[in-house]
Every structure is written in C-alpha cells, then in structure tokens.
Amino acid sequence: xxxxxxxxxxxxxxxxxxxxxxxxxxxxxxxxLAELRSAxxxxxxxxxxxxxxxxxxxxxxxxxxxx
Amino acid sequence: MSRAIKQLTLRSFRxxxxxxxxxxxxxxxxxxxxxxxxCGKSSLIDAIDFIANESYGSxxxxxxxxHRHPFLASLGSDLAxxxxxxxxxxxxxxxxxxxxxxxxVERTSTSGExxxxxxxxxxxxxxxxxxxxxERYQELGRLIDVSSYQKSETAxxxxxxxxxxxxxxxxxxxxxxxxxxEELWEAEGSPGASAxxxxxxxxxxxxxxxxxxxxxxxxxxxxxxxxxERRNEYGQALRRMRSAExxxxxxxxxxxxxxxxxxxxxxxxxxxxxxxxxxxxxxxNTTACPLCLQSIPGEDLxxxxxxxxxxxxxxxxxxxxxxxxxxxxxxxxxxxxxxGTSMLSALSKLVELADEATSEVVAEGQSHLAALQDxxxxxxxxxxxxxxxxxxxxxxxLAPLTDELDDVSSDLAKHNAIRIxxxxxxxxxxxxxxQDQLVAQLKKTHEIVEGARKAHVDSVLHxxxxxxxxxxxxxxxxxxxxxxxxxxxxxxxxxxxLEGVFQNRTDIPPQGYYSxxxxxxxxxxxxxxxxxxxxxxxxxxxxxxVFTSVDAQHISRIVDLISDVAEEFAQVIVATHYRSWRDxxxxxxxxxLKAQLLELHRWTLDKGxxxxxxxxxxxxxxxxxxxxxxERQAVASQAGILLEALLDYLSLNxxxxxxxxxxxxxxxxxxLSACRKLFGALEIERDQAKASxxxxxxxxxxxxLATVTEAVxxxxxxxxxxxxxxxxxxxxFNLSGDEISNxxxxxxxxxxxxxVRSVSCHACGExxxxxxxxxxxxTCGKTRMRPLEYDK
Numbered sequence: 001x002x003x004x005x006x007x008x009x010x011x012x013x014x015x016x017x018x019x020x021x022x023x024x025x026x027x028x029x030x031x032x033l034a035e036l037r038s039a040x041x042x043x044x045x046x047x048x049x050x051x052x053x054x055x056x057x058x059x060x061x062x063x064x065x066x067x
Numbered sequence: 068m069s070r071a072i073k074q075l076t077l078r079s080f081r082x083x084x085x086x087x088x089x090x091x092x093x094x095x096x097x098x099x100x101x102x103x104x105x106c107g108k109s110s111l112i113d114a115i116d117f118i119a120n121e122s123y124g125s126x127x128x129x130x131x132x133x134h135r136h137p138f139l140a141s142l143g144s145d146l147a148x149x150x151x152x153x154x155x156x157x158x159x160x161x162x163x164x165x166x167x168x169x170x171x172v173e174r175t176s177t178s179g180e181x182x183x184x185x186x187x188x189x190x191x192x193x194x195x196x197x198x199x200x201x202e203r204y205q206e207l208g209r210l211i212d213v214s215s216y217q218k219s220e221t222a223x224x225x226x227x228x229x230x231x232x233x234x235x236x237x238x239x240x241x242x243x244x245x246x247x248x249e250e251l252w253e254a255e256g257s258p259g260a261s262a263x264x265x266x267x268x269x270x271x272x273x274x275x276x277x278x279x280x281x282x283x284x285x286x287x288x289x290x291x292x293x294x295x296e297r298r299n300e301y302g303q304a305l306r307r308m309r310s311a312e313x314x315x316x317x318x319x320x321x322x323x324x325x326x327x328x329x330x331x332x333x334x335x336x337x338x339x340x341x342x343x344x345x346x347x348x349x350x351x352n353t354t355a356c357p358l359c360l361q362s363i364p365g366e367d368l369x370x371x372x373x374x375x376x377x378x379x380x381x382x383x384x385x386x387x388x389x390x391x392x393x394x395x396x397x398x399x400x401x402x403x404x405x406x407g408t409s410m411l412s413a414l415s416k417l418v419e420l421a422d423e424a425t426s427e428v429v430a431e432g433q434s435h436l437a438a439l440q441d442x443x444x445x446x447x448x449x450x451x452x453x454x455x456x457x458x459x460x461x462x463x464x465l466a467p468l469t470d471e472l473d474d475v476s477s478d479l480a481k482h483n484a485i486r487i488x489x490x491x492x493x494x495x496x497x498x499x500x501x502q503d504q505l506v507a508q509l510k511k512t513h514e515i516v517e518g519a520r521k522a523h524v525d526s527v528l529h530x531x532x533x534x535x536x537x538x539x540x541x542x543x544x545x546x547x548x549x550x551x552x553x554x555x556x557x558x559x560x561x562x563x564x565l566e567g568v569f570q571n572r573t574d575i576p577p578q579g580y581y582s583x584x585x586x587x588x589x590x591x592x593x594x595x596x597x598x599x600x601x602x603x604x605x606x607x608x609x610x611x612x613v614f615t616s617v618d619a620q621h622i623s624r625i626v627d628l629i630s631d632v633a634e635e636f637a638q639v640i641v642a643t644h645y646r647s648w649r650d651x652x653x654x655x656x657x658x659x660l661k662a663q664l665l666e667l668h669r670w671t672l673d674k675g676x677x678x679x680x681x682x683x684x685x686x687x688x689x690x691x692x693x694x695x696x697x698e699r700q701a702v703a704s705q706a707g708i709l710l711e712a713l714l715d716y717l718s719l720n721x722x723x724x725x726x727x728x729x730x731x732x733x734x735x736x737x738x739l740s741a742c743r744k745l746f747g748a749l750e751i752e753r754d755q756a757k758a759s760x761x762x763x764x765x766x767x768x769x770x771x772l773a774t775v776t777e778a779v780x781x782x783x784x785x786x787x788x789x790x791x792x793x794x795x796x797x798x799x800f801n802l803s804g805d806e807i808s809n810x811x812x813x814x815x816x817x818x819x820x821x822x823v824r825s826v827s828c829h830a831c832g833e834x835x836x837x838x839x840x841x842x843x844x845x846t847c848g849k850t851r852m853r854p855l856e857y858d859k
Contacts, residue, residue, distance in 0.1 A: 010523070011215035018216075018519035027512050040516075043218030047226035050219075054508045058501075 015040030028053045029062050068157035069093065070182035070605050071638035075114060076152040077676070079144035082110035085675035092663040093156040096633040100642040100678075101649035102667030107676035108642035112186060112611040114151045115640070118163035119184035121170040125611070128190035136168045142672060155179050182637055185598045186609040192590030197578050200562035207528070207553070207563055207597065213520055220516055227509045234502035240495035248488040251481070266489040274482055281479055284472040287424050290417040291462050297406070297413040298455065304399065304406040311396035318388050325381060333382040334389070340376050341383075347372065407450035414443060414450075414458045421465060428471060432464030527600065528553040528563060534596035535589075542588045542624045551577060551589055565593075584616045588625065595632065608639045619647060626651050627837070630658050630846050649681065652832075654712045655823060658846040659683045660832030683832065684709050685823045692816040699812045703797030706819035707735060710786060710793070713823055713834070714738035720836055720843065721745055721857050739787060745857050746783035751826060751835075752776050752842075752851040782822040789815035826852065 019037040022028045028036055032053050039045035071093040077083035089111065091098055102108045113124030117139070126135045140146045151163040152175075159179020163172045172181075195203065245262070252262035259265040322334065339358075347353040353365035363371075376383060421429055421436055429436070439457035446454070532553040539551055550568040567589070569575040577589055591613060598608055614625060626648055633639040643649070649666070652659040664681035682690070688709055691702045715738060718725065723741035725733050733741075754772045792815045795804035826834050828850035835843040835852035843852040 009215070010527070011213045014213055014216050014520060014523045015219075017523065018516050021515050021519060022512060025511065025515060027508055027515070040216060040219045043215030045219040045222050047222045047229055050223050050226040050509065050512070051230060051505070054505060054512060058504060058508060 009041070011043070012037075012041035026061070027057055029057050029060075031062065032056065069155075069637045070159070070180060070607070071096075071156045072115065072153060072182070072607065072640075073156045074152070074154040075111065076150075077110065077114050078150040079141050079148035080110065080114055080117070080139060080151055081141055082107035082670055082676050083114075084141045084143060084672055087676045087678075089665070089678065091638070093638070095661055095663045096636065096639060097630060097662040098638065098640040098665065099649050099652060099662050100640060100665050100667065101646065101681070102642070102644065102678070103669075104644050106667035106670050106678075108644070108667060109611055110676060112188075112609050112640070112642055115153070115184055115607070115609060116186050117170050118151045118153050118161055118172055119181060119607075120186070121163075121172060122186075124186070125188055125190075128188060134168065136165065139165055141675070155182060180605065183601060183606045184609060185594070185601075185606060186611065187591065187594050187613055188611045189587075189613050189615070191594060192587060192613055195593050196565065196586050196590040200564055203565060204563040207531075213523065216520060220513070220520065223509065223513050223516060227506065227513060230502055230505045230509055234499060234506055237495055237499035237502050241492060241499055244488050244492035244495055248485070248492060251485055251488065263489075263492070266485055266492070269482065270486040270489040272482065274479060277475060277479055277482075281472065281475045283420075283424050284426070284468055284475060287417070287420045287426075287429075287465065288468050288472050290413065290420045291465055291468070294410075294413045294417050294458055294462055297410040298458065301403070301406040301410045301450065301455070304403040308396070308399040308403045311392065311399040315389070315392040315396050318385065318392055322385055322389070325385070333379055334386050337376065337379050337382045337386050340372050340379070344369075344372055344376075410455070410458075411443070411450045414439060414454055417458070417461065418443065421461070426468065426471065428465060428467045432461060435461040435464045525554070531593065531596040531600065534599060535592045538592040538595055538628065539589060541628055542592070542621055543585065544624075551592070553593070582616075584618065584621065587614055587617055588621065591625070599632070599635065603635045604637055606636050608636055610639070610641045612642045612644055614643075614645070622648060623651065623656075626657050627846070630661065630833075633661065653681060653684050654709065654716075655683070655685065655827045655832055655834045656712075656716055656836070658828070658831035658833040660828075660830065661846070684712075685820050685827070688816050688820045692813050692820070697809045697813060699796050699809060701797075702812050702816040703792050703795075705797075706816045707790075707793030707797045709823055710790065710819045711735050711738060713826070714742050716834060716836070717745065717826075718742055735790065735793060739790065743783075743787075744859050747780050748854060748857055748859075749779045749826070750776055750853045751779060752853065753829065754849045777825065779822070779825045782818065782825040785818040786815070786822045789818055 015037050019028070019033055019040060022036070023030060023033055036045070036053060039049060072091050073093050075089040075091065076086065077089075078086045100108055100111065109125050113126070116122045116124040123135050123139060126138055129135075131138055137146065140149055146165050149163075149165045152160070153163075154160045154176075157179045158176055159174070159181065160176035161172050161174050161181060163170050165171070174181075195207070248266045249262045252258070252265050255265070257265075259268065325333070343357060346357045347365055347368040349365075349369070351365065353368060355362045356368060418436065418440055421432070422440075435457065439454065439461050442451060442454040442457045445451070532551065535551050535553070550573070552566050554564050554566070565577060566574050567577040567581070569577075569580045577586060581589065591610075595608075598606060610629070614622060617625065622645060629639060629641060641648070649664055651657040652662045652664055660683075664683075665678050666681045667676065667678045670676060684705070688702070688705050691698060691705060714735070715733075717723070718738055718741050721742075723745060725737055725741050753775045755775050756772060789811065792804075792807060792812060795801060796807055796812055828835065828845035828847060830849045831845050831847040833845040833847075833850075835845045835850055837844050837846070838855065839851070840855070841853075842855050844850070
C-alpha cells in the first residue's frame with residue numbers, strides 16, 4: 001500500500017516551481033534540489049543554506065547538468 | 068468519512084451559561100442555524116473558531132476597552148471553566164480550554180485531523196472590500212498563505228546582504244594590498260610597467276640561493292659569536308683560577324709566619340688529632356691510645372686531645388682555610404678545563420664553517436683561518452694561547468660578515484614582503500571576484516524566487532478574481548455592475564487592487580459606487596472564491612449572519628449559491644437571522660434534504676443557549692396527519708400554508724396572471740385559479756436507479772439511471788377538491804367546519820403533502836426552479852420540471 005498523496009500547501013507548490021526555475025537557470029544543482037524544495041516550502045532555508053547552494057553550483061557544477 | 072463536525076459542546080463559553088450539546092447531521096453538507104438576534108448564533112460560530120483556529124472569534128473585531136479574553140467566559144463563569152469539545156465524523160475529537168490568555172487545544176482521539184475552518188463575519192467582508200490595497204494584500208496574503216516561502220525569501224535577502232558585506236571587505240583588502248605593493252614598488256624606484264606587474268615578477272623570482280647564503284652567513288656569524296662568548300668565558304675562568312691559586316699561596320705565607328715550634332708539622336699534627344677525636348669519643352670504651360697502644364683511660368685521652376687542639380687553635384683555623392682554598396682552586400681548575408674544551412670546540416666549529424663558506428670576507432681572512440687551523444692541529448686536545456690568539460684574529464677578519472648577513476636578510480625580507488602583498492592581492496582579487504559572482508547569482512536567485520511568488524500570488528488573485536466574478540454574476544445577473552477583479556498593484560509591492568464595473572466604467576473601486584448590499588455580496592464572493600482554492604474536503608465554512616442589507620431576491624440567489632457549493636466542502640454552517648432563509652429549505656424552495664435546519668430559541672441567563680431541529684414543512688404535516696388525536700386545526704392550517712407557499716412559488720416561476728390589488732397579496736383561491744391550467748400541463752421527470760437485471764457488471768460504478776415521467780395534475784385535483792377545508796377548519800370559526808370529519812381533514816393534509824412531494828426532488832428536496840434552457844431543474848439535477856414556460 002502506498003500513502004495517499006497529501007495536498008500541497010501553496011508554499012510547497014510555490015517552492016517546487018521556484019526550485020525548478022532555479023535549477024533551469026543553473027543557479028543550484030540537481031543534487032541539492034530536494035533539500036531546496038523542502039526548505040523553501042517549510043521556510044527553513046537560512047542565509048547560510050542559500051550561500052551554500054549557490055556556492056556549490058558555482059564551485060562544483062554538475063558535469064551534465066543532471067547529476 | 069469527512070472532517071465534518073458531528074458534535075459540538077460548549078461549557079461556560081460566551082452565551083453558553085449552561086452546558087449545551089449540538090449534534091450535527093454529517094450526512095447533510097449544509098447546516099442552517101436560524102435564530103433571531105441575541106439567541107447565541109455567534110457564540111456557536113466563535114466556539115468552532117476558538118477550537119479550530121485558537122481565535123477569540125467575533126471578539127477580535129470589537130473593542131472592549133482592554134483585554135478581550137475575559138469576555139470569552141459566559142456571565143457568572145470563570146475563565147478556567149471554559150471548555151469546548153468538538154467531534155468529527157471521521158472520529159477526531161478535541162477539547163479546547165483557555166490557559167491564561169490563549170486557547171489550548173488537546174486531541175482526545177487517536178485518529179482524525181482537525182478540519183480547516185474559514186469564518187466569514189461582516190468584519191472580514193469589510194477587511195476584504197473596504198481595506199486599503201496594502202491591507203487587502205495582508206488579508207488576502209494571510210488566506211493565500213505563502214508565509215513559509217516568504218521566510219526563505221527573507222533568508223535569501225539576508226544572504227545577499229552578508230555576501231555584499233564580504234564583497235566590500237574583499238575589495239578593501241584588494242585596495243590595502245595594492246596600496247602596500249605600490250609603496251614597495253616606489254621604494255624600489257618604480258621599476259617596470261606597474262606595481263602589480265613588478266610584484267608578480269618579483270614574487271616569481273627564485274630565492275633559494277639567497278636563503279642558502281643567509282643560512283651559511285648566519286651559521287658563520289653565530290660561530291663567531293660563539294667563539295667570542297667561549298673566549299670570554301675562558302678568560303674569566305682563567306682569571307678565577309689564578310685568583311684561587313693566589314689565595315692558596317697567601318695562606319701558605321701566613322703559615323710560614325706562625326711560631327716554628329711545631330712548624331709545618333703542626334698542620335699535620337692538627338689533622339692527626341682531629342682524625343683521632345672520633346676514635347676516643349665517649350661511648351667507644353677506649354682504654355688505650357690508638358696510635359701507640361699505650362694503656363691510657365679513654366677520659367684521659369679525650370682530655371689530652373682537646374687540650375692539645377686548644378693550644379694549636381691558630382693552626383686548626385689555618386688548616387681549615389687551606390683545605391677550603393685547595394677545594395676552590397680545584398673547582399676553578401675544573402671550570403677552566405671545561406671552558407678550554409668549549410673554546411676548542413667553538414674554534415673548531417668556526418674553522419669548519421668558515422672553510423665551507425664562500426665569501427670575499429672569508430677569502431680575505433684565509434691566512435687567519437690557516438693560522439687557526441695550524442694552532443688547533445698542533446695541539447688538538449688542549450686549548451693553547453696560539454689557538455686563542457689565532458681565533459681572535461680570525462673573528463676580527465670575519466667581522467664584516469655580520470654586515471653581509473644584514474644585507475642578505477634585508478633583501479630576503481623585502482622579497483617576502485613583496486611576495487606576501489602580491490599573494491594577498493591575488494587572494495583578495497580572487498575572493499572579490501567570487502563574492503561578486505555570488506552576489507550576482509544571489510540577485511538572480513532572489514529575482515526568480517520573488518518573481519515566482521509574485522507570479523503565483525498574481526495567478527491566485529487572478530483565479531480568485533475570475534471565480535469571484537462568476538460567483539458574483541450568479542447573485543447579480545444582468546446588472547450593470549460587478550465583474551470584480553483582484554490584481555497586484557503594478558508599482559506598489561504588497562498591494563492588491565480591487566476593481567469592478569459600474570455602468571460603462573470598468574475600473575471602478577467598488578467601495579466608491581457600490582451599495583452596501585453589493586459590497587456585502589462582493590466580499591462574500593471574494594471570501595468564497597479564496598476558500599474554494601484550498602483543500603475543500605477538509606474545510607468547513609462558517610458564515611456568521613453576514614447579509615444584513617441584502618434584499619429578498621438576492622438572498623434567494625445567495626441561498627441557491629451556498630446550497631450549490633456546500634457539497635464541495637466538508638461542511639458549511641450558515642448562521643442567519645433571516646427566517647425566510649430557513650423557510651426556503653423548510654418549504655422545498657431550496658434543497659431541504661441536503662440541509663440540517665436548527666433553530667435557536669430565546670436566550671436567557673438561566674437557560675443559556677438552547678436549540679432544536681426544524682423539520683421540513685411537508686414532513687411536519689405528514690407527522691401531524693399520522694398523530695392521534697388529530698389536531699384538526701393545525702393540520703388544516705399547516706396544509707393551507709404549505710399549499711399557499713407552493714402555489715405562490717410556482718406562480719412566480721411561471722409568471723402566472725393574478726388579479727391586481729393594492730398590496731400584491733393574493734388569496735389561496737387566487738393562486739389556485741392562476742395555477743389550475745398549469746398543473747394540467749406540468750410534468751415531473753425523475754432520475755431513478757434501474758432495477759437490477761441480474762448481470763454482475765463489476766467495476767461499473769456508475770449507477771444505471773432510468774427517467775420516470777410523472778403528471779402532477781391528479782395530486783392537484785385531489786388537493787383542490789378539499790382545499791375549502793383550509794378556511795372552514797384551519798382559519799375561521801364557523802359551525803359548518805365542525806361538521807367536517809377528521810378523515811376529511813386528514814385527507815386534505817395528506818393530499819397537500821403528496822402534491823408538494825409530487826413536485827419536489829426526492830433526493831435533494833427542492834422544487835425544480837433553476838432555468839436549464841428547456842426545463843427547470845433542482846439543485847442536484849435529478850429532478851426536472853417541464854415545461855419551462857406556460858402562458859395559457
């Protein structure tokens with residue numbers, strides 16, 4: 001049995017859209033996407049988190065943009 | 068199973084001066100809570116708001132001249148007595164109390180989720196419609212709720228400020244390093260194209276040879292210093308040795324000057340006597356001289372030795388001084404010997420290092436070096452005066468090496484300073500570039516994140532606006548005002564504009580021109596449109612008597628609208644003081660089978676809030692007909708009212724002709740005549756489940772429906788035949804009425820009930836009245852009435 005999918009809050013829905021847009025603009029890495037979505041949705045992303053995600057995307061970009 | 072409220076219990080809360088239980092019928096999506104003003108409707112709405120939203124409810128919209136929470140308790144109760152219990156259909160149960168100033172809600176069940184509850188009061192309507200754009204944004208923003216997301220935006224802005232600060236610091240470091248490098252460059256005469264280019268070239272220069280040279284020079288100069296130090300130590304040791312010898316010689320001279328009786332032998336004699344003293348000491352049982360073995364008592368021996376030593380006292384003292392001086396001389400001789408060895412070692416080390424060093428100074432002092440090597444070679448085990456002299460000469464010759472070392476060290480320090488500043492400049496530039504890129508990325512990120520939120524909010528507002536427009540058009544069809552639109556203010560962030568149509572203008576702020584009634588319905592439509600965006604099935608809507616200025620026609624449309632949307636939500640609870648609102652359901656003008664009707668009774672301090680269920684009028688009539696003894700007058704009266712309400716409703720829907728009169732009030736007979744022909748033409752179509760044909764179609768979940776068409780004329784004819792009873796039994800006193808039998812009265816009641824049921828939907832209870840183009844339909848759509856128009 002699988003858990004029934006819970007309805008997303010506006011913040012979560014928005015977080016997913018924004019995170020996808022940031023990935024498309026190559027501002028964040030795909031491997032950080034899940035954490036980013038979650039933190040954006042629940043409002044737990046800190047200034048340090050943002051700097052870290054962007055720093056990693058600049059310093060260690062994914063080779064093919066997927067992984 | 069839904070999150071609809073199944074049971075609500077109030078104790079000592081607001082108007083509930085006595086505990087009150089309100090069981091709700093969760094099979095019905097709508098609850099109509101009717102009560103005249105001051106019966107406690109708002110107390111019930113506030114109780115749900117308190118437990119679901121931890122809110123003070125309607126008190127929040129009132130100024131009470133101080134804290135509001137004391138007024139949550141009912142009159143005569145303590146705040147600690149407040150208790151609200153709520154149970155949902157799906158099994159959830161919660162209890163709310165007031166702790167200090169806040170609601171505390173405790174779950175008392177193991178399952179179920181607390182429903183989301185949206186409450187609409189007049190204050191909310193005013194906030195939505197009449198508020199300033201920024202306040203409206205706050206109000207809608209709360210309902211749209213992207214606050215979690217906005218926290219991340221705040222963090223992003225903080226990150227941007229942090230990195231901009233870091234960038235500024237990195238730029239300052241670049242300036243400092245550049246400035247310092249410039250100074251060094253200028254001190255060197257500004258060689259090359261620029262300080263930066265010079266610094267880069269200098270930083271690349273090899274310094275290993277220079278460092279090696281510095282190390283060698285340091286070793287030689289340290290060896291020179293060591294030789295000098297050892298030489299000083301040696302000289303000092305030599306001086307001390309000589310002094311010790313002179314002191315010993317002086318004591319010898321003093322000895323020679325003593326009387327010659329016992330001469331130099333006296334010193335030896337003293338030593339002998341002092342050595343003998345312990346041999347004859349008390350307790351040794353000595354009986355003979357230890358030297359000559361002559362038999363002498365011990366006591367005599369001790370006395371004799373003491374007397375002789377006493378006579379030789381000067382010799383005794385001198386002997387002690389000689390011993391000390393000899394020890395001192397031996398000690399100084401040992402120090403001198405060590406010093407000599409150290410000196411020898413320092414000289415050897417200097418020779419070794421100087422021999423390996425390549426320097427003009429060393430070359431020039433080569434003869435002194437050779438002399439020292441010779442001196443050391445001639446007596447390798449002991450320091451000699453020659454070696455000391457040669458060492459001194461060599462040190463003098465090599466003294467300029469200190470200046471040479473200073474020059475080399477200075478060159479190295481300069482190089483290091485240039486390299487450090489160059490590296491600092493490179494690092495700072497790299498850091499500044501990185502921070503600058505990060506700032507750009509953060510700005511882009513902020514643009515995207517904020518843009519997504521604004522687009523989302525705009526989209527939500529547009530969607531709410533569209534839905535609101537559709538809802539508003541249902542309440543105000545074909546009116547030259549409406550089409551409300553919500554939009555973000557283009558130049559003022561965080562502002563929501565509300566515009567609508569008025570006559571030919573499309574950009575009117577509704578609060579400027581709309582009537583209070585239109586503003587009420589507009590606020591309601593905005594609120595409903597927002598509520599419809601959420602998770603409907605877990606949401607309960609509470610509407611607390613908000614339509615105070617809306618006329619009967621619009622109220623009927625609002626009732627229809629609420630009836631239509633109620634099934635989308637877990638539950639809709641409407642509190643109203645409009646009796647006609649409740650009666651529309653009661654008399655089948657609205658889907659009464661889909662609504663639970665509750666009536667609040669007169670509130671008193673002793674009784675508190677009390678309420679009871681209201682039955683549909685047709686059910687009430689049927690029950691009265693079944694009851695013995697028969698309440699003749701009640702049955703005839705109730706049947707007459709129900710029949711009149713039906714005929715009035717149909718004559719209005721079909722625009723039947725009625726005799727003109729001053730007050731637009733018509734008798735039952737007027738209505739009967741107006742509708743007689745209509746009933747002959749009316750047909751009711753009902754969707755009914757088909758009888759099972761025995762086939763077992765698994766997976767086909769849709770119920771097979773058959774349409775049944777029924778004529779209503781026979782029911783009308785039967786009712787019409789008995790309608791005279793309404794006046795004779797139900798309205799007036801007359802003797803002929805007494806002659807009418809109970810059976811006839813009962814038959815009139817039953818015929819009226821059948822007539823009402825014959826035109827009502829069996830599923831939702833409503834008489835079809837919604838224009839569907841070629842017929843009228845009920846709310847649920849399962850029953851249709853034809854024709855749509857009838858003008859004969």
